[in-house]
Amino acid sequence: MYRYDEFDRDFVNARVAEFSDQARRRLRGEISEDQFRPLRLMNGVYLQLHAYMLRIAVPYGTLSSRQMRMLAYIARTYDKGYGHFTTRQNLQFNWPALSDIPAVLADLATVEMHAIQTSGNCIRNVTADHFAGAAADEVADPRPYAEILRQWSSVHPEFSYLPRKFKIAVTGAEHDRAAIQVHDIGLHLKKNAAGELGFAVYVGGGQGRTPMIAKKIRDFLPERDLLAYTTAILRVYNLHGRRDNKYKARIKILVHETGTEELTAWVEKEFAELRDTELALPAEDVKKIEAYFAPPALADRPEGWGALAAAQRADEAFSAWVRRNVTPHRHPDYACVTISLKGIGEVPGDATDAQMDAVADIAEELAFDEIRVSHEQNLVLPHVARADLKAVYDRLVAIRLETANAGLVTDIIACPGLDYCALANARSISVAQDISIRLGDQKRQEEIGELKIKISGCINACGHHHVGHIGILGVEKKGDELYQVTLGGSGDEVTSIGDIVGRGFTAAEIGGAIETVVDTYLGLRAAKDETFLQAYRRVGLAPFKEALYGSEAKAA
Amino acid sequence: MAAKFILQVLTANRLGDGEAVWWSADRRWSETLAGSEIAHDADAAAALEAIGKAAHAANLVVDVNLIDVELADGVIVPLRLREKIRAAGPTIRPDLGKQARPAAARAA
Numbered sequence: 001m002y003r004y005d006e007f008d009r010d011f012v013n014a015r016v017a018e019f020s021d022q023a024r025r026r027l028r029g030e031i032s033e034d035q036f037r038p039l040r041l042m043n044g045v046y047l048q049l050h051a052y053m054l055r056i057a058v059p060y061g062t063l064s065s066r067q068m069r070m071l072a073y074i075a076r077t078y079d080k081g082y083g084h085f086t087t088r089q090n091l092q093f094n095w096p097a098l099s100d101i102p103a104v105l106a107d108l109a110t111v112e113m114h115a116i117q118t119s120g121n122c123i124r125n126v127t128a129d130h131f132a133g134a135a136a137d138e139v140a141d142p143r144p145y146a147e148i149l150r151q152w153s154s155v156h157p158e159f160s161y162l163p164r165k166f167k168i169a170v171t172g173a174e175h176d177r178a179a180i181q182v183h184d185i186g187l188h189l190k191k192n193a194a195g196e197l198g199f200a201v202y203v204g205g206g207q208g209r210t211p212m213i214a215k216k217i218r219d220f221l222p223e224r225d226l227l228a229y230t231t232a233i234l235r236v237y238n239l240h241g242r243r244d245n246k247y248k249a250r251i252k253i254l255v256h257e258t259g260t261e262e263l264t265a266w267v268e269k270e271f272a273e274l275r276d277t278e279l280a281l282p283a284e285d286v287k288k289i290e291a292y293f294a295p296p297a298l299a300d301r302p303e304g305w306g307a308l309a310a311a312q313r314a315d316e317a318f319s320a321w322v323r324r325n326v327t328p329h330r331h332p333d334y335a336c337v338t339i340s341l342k343g344i345g346e347v348p349g350d351a352t353d354a355q356m357d358a359v360a361d362i363a364e365e366l367a368f369d370e371i372r373v374s375h376e377q378n379l380v381l382p383h384v385a386r387a388d389l390k391a392v393y394d395r396l397v398a399i400r401l402e403t404a405n406a407g408l409v410t411d412i413i414a415c416p417g418l419d420y421c422a423l424a425n426a427r428s429i430s431v432a433q434d435i436s437i438r439l440g441d442q443k444r445q446e447e448i449g450e451l452k453i454k455i456s457g458c459i460n461a462c463g464h465h466h467v468g469h470i471g472i473l474g475v476e477k478k479g480d481e482l483y484q485v486t487l488g489g490s491g492d493e494v495t496s497i498g499d500i501v502g503r504g505f506t507a508a509e510i511g512g513a514i515e516t517v518v519d520t521y522l523g524l525r526a527a528k529d530e531t532f533l534q535a536y537r538r539v540g541l542a543p544f545k546e547a548l549y550g551s552e553a554k555a556a
Numbered sequence: 557m558a559a560k561f562i563l564q565v566l567t568a569n570r571l572g573d574g575e576a577v578w579w580s581a582d583r584r585w586s587e588t589l590a591g592s593e594i595a596h597d598a599d600a601a602a603a604l605e606a607i608g609k610a611a612h613a614a615n616l617v618v619d620v621n622l623i624d625v626e627l628a629d630g631v632i633v634p635l636r637l638r639e640k641i642r643a644a645g646p647t648i649r650p651d652l653g654k655q656a657r658p659a660a661a662r663a664a
Contacts, residue, residue, distance in 0.1 A: 027572060029615035047619055049642045050653055051574035080652055095652075097573035347648055418638060419646035422619075426637075429648045479636060 001062055001370065002147050002292040004112045011154070012109045015116060019043045020102035027099055040098075042122075043105070044115025048422050051095045054104060055118040060128035060146040060170070061089035061373040061380075065360035068371055070111040072356035078104050083356065085341060085349040087413055087464055088167070089127050089373045090118060094420055116154065121162045123153035123234075129171045129178045130374035131336050133295055134382035136328040140197055142172035142189045144289045145226060148281065152227050159234050163241035164249035166234070167206075179375060179491035181205045181214045182467055184251045185233060190220070197223045203233060203263070204255030207461035211497045212252040215260040217267060223286065225271070228279040232270035236263065296368035296383055301333040304386030311390040318393050320442055321404035326389065335386055337367070339379040339396060340403040340411060344440035345433050348414045349377035351401075358399040366392050375464075376413055376452075378406065409451040409518065410436040413464055417457030417474065418481075424457035426474025426481035427507070431455055434511035439518065448518055451532040454489075467491035469533045470517060471498040472510065483510040487517065487544055488536040499541055502549055513548055520547040562624045565592040565632065566604040567642070568617035576642045576654075577617060579607055585617060588654060589632055589643040594625070 004012070019039070026036040040046075044055040056071070063071075071091055075083050078100045079093040086092055096104060108114055117124055126146040133141040149168055153159065159166070171178040172189040180186025186202035199221045205214030221229050237251045240258070255263050312319040327336040339359060341349050351359070363371045363381055366388045372380035384392055396402040405411045412435060415421065417428030432455055439445060454468030458475075465471035471486035483505045486498030505513045518532075524543055525535045536544075566579035567589075580586040581593045595601040601622055608620035624635040634640050645653015 026615075032615070033571075033612065033618050047569060047574055049638070050576055050645060051569075099572050418641055419648050424638075427647065429646075433648065476637075481637065 001064060002059070002143075002289070008112070009109075012112070012114050012116075015043070015114065016102065016105045016109050019105060023098060023102050038120070041119040042116070043101075044118035045098070045101055046119065046422075048094065048416075048420050049418075050420065052098050052101070053420070054093045054096045054101060054115060055086070056091045056093070056108060056113060056115050057118050057125045058089050058091060058113075058373050059150050060126055060132070060143045061130050061375070062132075062143065063371040063373065064111075065364040065369050065371065067111045067113055068356050068360040068363070070107060070113070072353040072360070074104055074107060075353040075356065082350050082352045084347075084416065085351065085373050085377050085379070087375050087377060087415070087462055088125055089130070089375055090125055091373070092416075094416075119165075120160075121164050121166075122160050123149075123156065123162075123166045123168065126150050126153070127167070127169045127178055127183075127375060129173060129176075130372040130376075130378075130380045131177060131327060131382060132172060132372075133293060134329050134334075134336050135173055135177075136330045137175055138173040138330065139190050140172050141290075141293050141295075142170040142178075142187070143293050144286065145187065145189065145199075145223075146170050147289055147292070148226065148286070149230065152230075159238065162234070162238055163243045164246070164251075166237070166251070168230075174493060176491075176493040176495075177374075179464070179467065179495075181493075181495035182207055182211070182464075182491055183214065184237075185230065186214050187226075192220050199223075199226065201229065201233075203267075204252040204260075205495070206250050206252040207464060207466045208250070209247060209459040209461075210250075210253065211461070211466040212256060213495050213497065214252075215255060217260065217264040224281045224283070225275055226281055228274040228277065229267070229271050231279055232267045232274055235270050236266045240266070296370070298331045298334055298383065298385075301385040301387045304333050304389070308386045308389055317402075317404070318390060320446070321393055321402055322389065323446070324404045324408060325406045329383065333386055335384055335389060337381040337384045337389070337392060338374070338406040339381065339401050340405050341378050341401070342405055342411050342436065343400060343403050344405075344410060345437045347429050348412050348432050351379070355399045355401060358395065359401070362392055362395050366395075376411065378411070404442065405445060407450050407452070408445045409439045409448050409453060410445060411452070412436060413452070413454040413468070415456050415458075415463035417455075417463075421457060423460060424474070425459075425476040426457050426483065428455040428457040428463055428472075428474060431472060431474070431483065431507070431510055435514050438511050438515055448522065449529075449531055451518070451521075452490075453514070464491060465489070466497045467495065468498060469536070470514060472514070475504065477504070481507045483507070483513075485510075485513060485517070485548075487541060488533065490533055501541060502545055516547050517544055520544050561597050562635070563626060564595040564601050564604065564622045565589070565625050566595075566608050566620070567592075567623055567639070568608060568611065568620040571615055571618055578643075579604060579611075585611070587657075589634070592625075592632055594627075594632065595622070 169183040182205040188200040201218040202214035325338040367381040412432040414428040414432040418424040455472040456463035456465040467489040489498030577585040578592040644655040
């Protein structure tokens with residue numbers, strides 16, 4: 001993985017020193033909250049309902065064991081013994097004291113981590129496919145480009161005060177696991193007919209109160225032009241994006257109001273001026289960055305096939321875990337392992353310090369020291385020999401992280417919601433727990449098959465509800481929580497925004513309503529292998545409306 | 557007849573650690589909602605607001621707000637769920653926050 005050079009190290013250390021001084025002056029009352037607020041936000045420090053919150057960047061979701069152990073240490077030493085992995089592949093601590101945060105940042109810097117640009121109207125953490133560099137279906141590892149974008153965008157003087165925040169996602173596979181079409185810029189790394197690497201470029205996707213699917217403005221951008229083209233897009237956005245209305249300030253609104261054709265013309269015009277400048281990526285620089293992401297030396301381990309089959313026959317729970325949480329690796333003797341942070345009835349994305357330490361140990365001993373955070377709020381061990389899967393599983397059982405539900409109905413994304421978040425209008429986690437308990441029976445879950453439920457506690461959509469196969473949005477109505485259900489959303493290569501099914505449900509009703517939707521699907525699917533999303537796309541809203549609202553739906 | 561005044565209390569988060577606090581009847585920032593000074597009319601609410609502004613200016617607290625409450629058998633109960641959760645802690649983690657502390661548990 002990427003290692004800081006001297007410049008990176010000095011830069012992060014200087015920022016820690018700067019923020020430590022700012023926090024000290026704030027605590028002494030030498031600067032006001034109005035002065036301090038933008039400074040703390042630039043360093044990932046929010047104020048939530050119960051305490052401050054620190055959001056730590058996990059660049060493109062990649063962690064080493066050493067870094068994971070530091071997160072565990074911080075959870076134990078400065079927080080309440082757990083951390084929350086987010087839908088942007090980051091980690092949040094919910095309880096740090098402001099007076100401790102300088103020490104936390106100093107500790108993070110020792111393992112090459114920071115919280116810079118995890119807030120504010122700047123280019124945020126660049127996210128990537130969590131199976132990057134390992135997946136069988138990948139053309140090339142997208143992370144070197146994510147790292148190039150990270151270096152380019154860190155305190156970029158021109159792009160530190162954009163009209164609004166800006167999120168970039170990169171994938172290197174046809175099957176999009178990074179939800180690139182709901183990002184401000186989505187990059188799909190691919191090869192052209194000549195075998196050269198480049199990107200399909202999508203612009204103007206996003207969720208929030210105005211969900212939009214990104215428009216493809218380039219089918220193939222040569223690798224060398226990545227920064228010139230990205231700069232051109234950002235420059236157009238910085239110049240033309242709205243600053244008069246926070247709710248209309250994202251690039252998706254600019255793309256929508258300008259029209260794709262005209263916006264593309266603006267971008268291409270800027271690009272024409274930038275393409276042969278210092279922004280052109282020298283091939284040797286790309287190679288240098290790529291070297292950091294060189295895959296581990298994977299020795300052939302063909303004995304794994306037989307051992308695995310025998311272990312699966314002997315242990316049904318292990319067998320279920322292999323069915324659900326193991327994904328093909330480009331090396332046939334290896335696999336990518338999803339560690340579900342969605343234990344039945346538990347808080348999506350939370351891990352204790354002890355679990356983080358144990359995952360770090362497993363990764364170090366059995367998975368080439370590499371861990372990923374997925375935007376679906378799980379952890380991933382990208383390189384595990386099939387021969388070692390049972391050993392990994394047994395160690396996950398010991399820390400209660402063996403839930404066999406990746407991609408199933410209980411693998412729910414949920415934002416922190418009103419249990420923590422100052423912006424939320426309703427709780428999300430409690431709804432996720434309710435649904436998880438209702439549908440958590442392993443046999444029933446597997447019978448239901450792939451079904452992604454995503455829950456947000458406010459219209460900002462951190463829980464990605466718009467692209468949930470079943471989406472749930474919590475709102476406040478007359479002082480009570482009310483949950484609106486959408487169906488048919490999807491965040492993959494065939495992205496769609498979910499359709500609102502009808503009037504909302506109370507906190508007491510929502511779990512039952514989701515069960516009704518699931519049962520309706522089971523009753524109407526054409527075959528056992530027709531997924532919820534396929535079935536929905538075939539039949540539309542009507543049967544679900546009927547099941548949820550009965551005669552009320554007919555009258556409407 | 558004038559509309560019925562909705563009772564209010566003053567809340568904020570402590571600067572140093574972000575802890576949710578309320579202005580208490582014994583004129584200090586308290587970690588529990590119980591014992592808060594209650595404004596029964598607009599003048600009392602304005603007085604609370606002034607206390608909040610002064611505390612904010614003195615860098616003791618941040619995010620100062622007057623919140624609506626009611627009295628249920630003498631116990632102060634916020635009207636909004638948001639404020640109920642602030643006063644207790646995350647509903648999904650009863651082992652954390654004020655609800656996990658003996659004093660708050662007794663008051664609840």
